Amino acid sequence: YPTTVATLSRRARDLIQNAYEQTVDPEGFWSLESRLHDFGFRGCTSVEQSVIGGSAHLLNFTGTDTMSAAFYAQFQLNRGKPVGNSIPASEHSVMTAYRTEKEAMEAMIATFGEGVFACVMDSYDYQRALESVLPEVASFKLEKGGFLVLRPDSGDMVDAVLMGLRSAEKVFGSDKNKKGYKVIRGCGVIQGDGISYSSLKRILDAVEKEGFSAQNCAFGMGGGLLQKLNRDTLSFATKLSHIVYEDGTESLLPLVDDVTRDVMKYPKTDSDKISMPGVLDVVRNEKGIPMVYPRSADGVPHKDNILKVVYDHGKVPRSTTAHTLAPFTPDIEAARVNRQLDSSDALEEWPIFDDIKTRVASDWERLPKTNPSERAFYLCMIFN
Numbered sequence: 001y002p003t004t005v006a007t008l009s010r011r012a013r014d015l016i017q018n019a020y021e022q023t024v025d026p027e028g029f030w031s032l033e034s035r036l037h038d039f040g041f042r043g044c045t046s047v048e049q050s051v052i053g054g055s056a057h058l059l060n061f062t063g064t065d066t067m068s069a070a071f072y073a074q075f076q077l078n079r080g081k082p083v084g085n086s087i088p089a090s091e092h093s094v095m096t097a098y099r100t101e102k103e104a105m106e107a108m109i110a111t112f113g114e115g116v117f118a119c120v121m122d123s124y125d126y127q128r129a130l131e132s133v134l135p136e137v138a139s140f141k142l143e144k145g146g147f148l149v150l151r152p153d154s155g156d157m158v159d160a161v162l163m164g165l166r167s168a169e170k171v172f173g174s175d176k177n178k179k180g181y182k183v184i185r186g187c188g189v190i191q192g193d194g195i196s197y198s199s200l201k202r203i204l205d206a207v208e209k210e211g212f213s214a215q216n217c218a219f220g221m222g223g224g225l226l227q228k229l230n231r232d233t234l235s236f237a238t239k240l241s242h243i244v245y246e247d248g249t250e251s252l253l254p255l256v257d258d259v260t261r262d263v264m265k266y267p268k269t270d271s272d273k274i275s276m277p278g279v280l281d282v283v284r285n286e287k288g289i290p291m292v293y294p295r296s297a298d299g300v301p302h303k304d305n306i307l308k309v310v311y312d313h314g315k316v317p318r319s320t321t322a323h324t325l326a327p328f329t330p331d332i333e334a335a336r337v338n339r340q341l342d343s344s345d346a347l348e349e350w351p352i353f354d355d356i357k358t359r360v361a362s363d364w365e366r367l368p369k370t371n372p373s374e375r376a377f378y379l380c381m382i383f384n
Contacts, residue, residue: 002056009060019204019214023181037063040226053226078353080323089118113144120151130167164189181213192220239275281305288366308348
């Protein structure tokens with residue numbers, strides 16, 4: 001599950017980053033980190049699911065409303081250093097609680113208008129809100145000096161985003177950046193309804209065609225990020241490949257009789273489900289791409305094997321990633337007692353979240369752009 005979420009989130013980042021490279025000046029690239037926001041908490045089956053999926057997304061972006069994941073990643077995985085953020089934002093209950101949308105927007109501006117804040121605009125009539133209400137509150141917003149994000153939440157996604165951008169430009173004006181695309185002054189649009197990988201690309205293409213910089217847009221993905229996926233989305237599977245029996249005996253010979261220990265799945269009716277046998281090493285090739293190789297016959301891991309043992313028969317290393325160490329966390333030395341693995345396979349301590357995020361960003365760029373399955377395999381190694 002987290003492998004699939006992280007891969008989807010990263011591929012979405014690729015789309016947004018490509019749009020940034022075409023339409024955003026280098027000094028505006030700081031905003032890329034928050035362009036895809038996790039809106040998926042409320043649709044999760046449990047808090048545990050939200051933590052697992054939401055943390056996976058945070059490998060790629062900082063924007064999230066899944067507070068459970070932001071809290072867990074910060075205090076359990078990153079020694080208390082924040083990894084996620086959000087902004088004040090209204091939703092329909094807030095907007096409709098006021099007598100008018102104008103009153104609701106003025107209340108938001110009065111409270112949050114000096115910073116970045118968002119207002120949902122389609123509680124009644126999206127077009128009217130853009131054409132009538134937005135101009136009425138514009139002077140108050142300019143007086144406060146903050147950044148207003150307009151949020152459509154119904155209708156055709158492409159049309160809604162373009163309507164928001166055009167109206168914002170009409171009210172607040174825009175400037176052309178060095179690449180020739182319009183950047184709206186102090187206002188933008190976030191589309192959080194119905195976002196998927198394919199709809200995200202359609203919107204970005206339309207925004208560029210309209211002459212706006214991708215910097216004007218942010219996106220919220222909820223069900224599409226944390227719910228509308230499963231094990232078959234990326235054909236994810238974990239298979240048995242090697243056995244060490246209780247008495248410690250093992251063999252690296254091919255599967256030829258009942259004393260061998262290398263095993264594999266080889267269904268006659270579906271070659272796509274064939275699995276790899278034996279003890280395996282993952283080694284980067286000359287391009288830095290992780291590749292899978294069978295371990296040598298002597299059983300010694302490759303000197304550059306990047307697979308690390310972090311779980312073995314219930315034994316895990318002491319965590320040093322939490323803000324405070326949990327008292328029940330097993331001692332790493334005690335966990336090595338009576339181990340059957342070679343000393344070269346000793347348990348590795350967990351890296352902190354920031355280190356993993358940096359590694360993902362670096363390694364992802366080395367992976368083939370045209371083979372999503374290889375990229376998914378890389379994130380599989382991160383989470384397993």
